[in-house]
Amino acid sequence: MAGLQPVRGTRDILPDERWRHRFIEETALGVAARYGYSEIATPIFEFSDVFKRTLGDTSDIVTKEMYTFTDKGGDEVTLRPEGTAGVARMLISGGLAQDLPLKYFYRGPMFRYERPQKGRFRQFHQTGVELLGVAEPLGDIEVIALGAEILEGLGILSKSTLELNTLGNAESRSAYREELIKYFNDFRAELSEDSQDRLERNPLRILDSKNKRDREIVANAPEFADSLDTESTEFFAAVTEGLDALSISYQLNSRLVRGLDYYCHTAFEFTTEGLGAQGTVLAGGRYDGLVEQMGGTATAGVGWAAGIERLAMLAQNVPGVERSIAIIPVVPELQNKAISLAHDLRSRGFTIELGYRGNMSRRLKRANKLNAKASIILGPDELERGAATVRNLDTGNQEEVSLETLADHLKQHN
RNA sequence: GCGGGUGUAGCUCAGUUGGUUAGAGCACUAGAUUGUGGAUCUAGGGGUCGUGGGUUCAAAUCCCAUCACUCGCCCCA
Numbered sequence: 001m002a003g004l005q006p007v008r009g010t011r012d013i014l015p016d017e018r019w020r021h022r023f024i025e026e027t028a029l030g031v032a033a034r035y036g037y038s039e040i041a042t043p044i045f046e047f048s049d050v051f052k053r054t055l056g057d058t059s060d061i062v063t064k065e066m067y068t069f070t071d072k073g074g075d076e077v078t079l080r081p082e083g084t085a086g087v088a089r090m091l092i093s094g095g096l097a098q099d100l101p102l103k104y105f106y107r108g109p110m111f112r113y114e115r116p117q118k119g120r121f122r123q124f125h126q127t128g129v130e131l132l133g134v135a136e137p138l139g140d141i142e143v144i145a146l147g148a149e150i151l152e153g154l155g156i157l158s159k160s161t162l163e164l165n166t167l168g169n170a171e172s173r174s175a176y177r178e179e180l181i182k183y184f185n186d187f188r189a190e191l192s193e194d195s196q197d198r199l200e201r202n203p204l205r206i207l208d209s210k211n212k213r214d215r216e217i218v219a220n221a222p223e224f225a226d227s228l229d230t231e232s233t234e235f236f237a238a239v240t241e242g243l244d245a246l247s248i249s250y251q252l253n254s255r256l257v258r259g260l261d262y263y264c265h266t267a268f269e270f271t272t273e274g275l276g277a278q279g280t281v282l283a284g285g286r287y288d289g290l291v292e293q294m295g296g297t298a299t300a301g302v303g304w305a306a307g308i309e310r311l312a313m314l315a316q317n318v319p320g321v322e323r324s325i326a327i328i329p330v331v332p333e334l335q336n337k338a339i340s341l342a343h344d345l346r347s348r349g350f351t352i353e354l355g356y357r358g359n360m361s362r363r364l365k366r367a368n369k370l371n372a373k374a375s376i377i378l379g380p381d382e383l384e385r386g387a388a389t390v391r392n393l394d395t396g397n398q399e400e401v402s403l404e405t406l407a408d409h410l411k412q413h414n
Numbered sequence: 415g416c417g418g419g420u421g422u423a424g425c426u427c428a429g430u431u432g433g434u435u436a437g438a439g440c441a442c443u444a445g446a447u448u449g450u451g452g453a454u455c456u457a458g459g460g461g462u463c464g465u466g467g468g469u470u471c472a473a474a475u476c477c478c479a480u481c482a483c484u485c486g487c488c489c490c491a
Contacts, residue, residue: 124491269491309491360450
């Protein structure tokens with residue numbers, strides 16, 4: 001392990017894993033496309049202000065997890081720790097607000113300076129969707145349904161729980177905040193150090209503390225529902241009714257909160273047991289205040305992000321890679337015959353492997369290791385008859401096939 | 415950033431109270447098989463025992479530090 005090693009928290013993604021990732025991305029993209037979402041890509045780094053302004057000065061992501069540096073031109077830039085901020089920035093800088101509503105899908109690497117752990121890396125990959133310009137509960141419902149359908153496609157939905165909560169509108173939230181501060185102040189000394197800190201910065205976050213004593217105190221804390229005004233209550237009711245109509249089951253969790261100010265109304269997380277401490281697999285919510293906070297005109301937004309590495313650890317039904325057909329020249333003189341046959345078959349859509357060296361035995365051995373489904377044995381004898389031997393590597397059966405009908409034969413038999 | 419566990423071959427691991435040239439299985443390479451793979455047999459390559467320092471006549475083994483991985487806290491996807 002000495003010498004060269006990847007930077008802590010980063011990893012090489014080898015073919016098997018990349019294949020899984022790709023399946024996940026393609027599944028997500030496919031479902032999103034059917035909902036009318038289009039793929040976009042924003043830069044992997046932005047001016048640091050983009051994240052500082054959107055994520056807030058109080059969040060851990062901004063205060064201690066960002067990869068920030070000054071570039072050669074003296075600009076302070078940051079490797080993106082999440083996807084939504086960049087999309088909001090794009091909406092503003094690209095003048096896209098005229099075309100609302102907009103439906104975007106994205107995927108790509110994110111960076112956070114955290115302590116690596118199971119399902120947690122410093123460079124990791126997310127896929128996500130953002131629905132911009134839809135203030136109606138229908139947007140929340142659509143986005144959740146979209147997420148659920150992707151998880152279903154990956155065979156994960158049945159192993160996960162949709163947790164759902166509302167953070168209400170701004171008025172309700174600040175009213176609740178007051179209630180919480182009032183309540184927790186009486187227990188200030190008993191709260192964990194972290195939660196005492198949270199009481200100043202972000203009292204909502206105390207609600208999802210894992211500290212035992214905190215939890216006891218939280219158990220009797222005021223309920224958000226009691227602070228919600230009529231608008232907020234009705235909005236949430238519409239969301240849950242929509243989910244009911246779609247038979248998407250969920251669990252109300254009044255302790256599910258979001259740290260950031262611009263979040264409002266619906267907050268949701270699909271969680272699972274299979275990932276240790278990192279149980280959240282797809283999470284999001286409504287962020288109507290975000291674009292305005294960044295300096296654009298007020299724009300409703302709702303979306304989610306999912307961790308690809310986490311999905312990859314859980315995905316059940318990843319298909320196998322396509323199996324190839326190996327072309328094996330029996331004698332060196334037939335090398336060129338082999339490469340032109342390979343070229344021809346590849347152009348017809350077949351996946352062809354050419355052993356690069358060795359006698360027939362070696363090449364068959366290699367074909368077997370590559371999990372090829374068949375081999376085409378090109379020998380002088382058959383070639384005189386304008387044919388080649390096709391050997392099925394699963395059954396060991398082989399037959400002579402004329403070169404003219406070779407492609408058809410392969411199509412039929414594989 | 416804080417706590418616990420673990421680092422011996424590409425992988426999974428063994429290595430007895432410190433004691434000669436550090437082992438196995440799998441994998442890899444070659445041969446048995448100059449037109450037939452998966453099985454078997456034979457041979458071979460591959461290790462500064464994570465790294466650095468210390469104790470000792472002698473360290474994979476004991477001590478310290480450090481790095482990495484891992485499980486929690488935290489944070490979240």
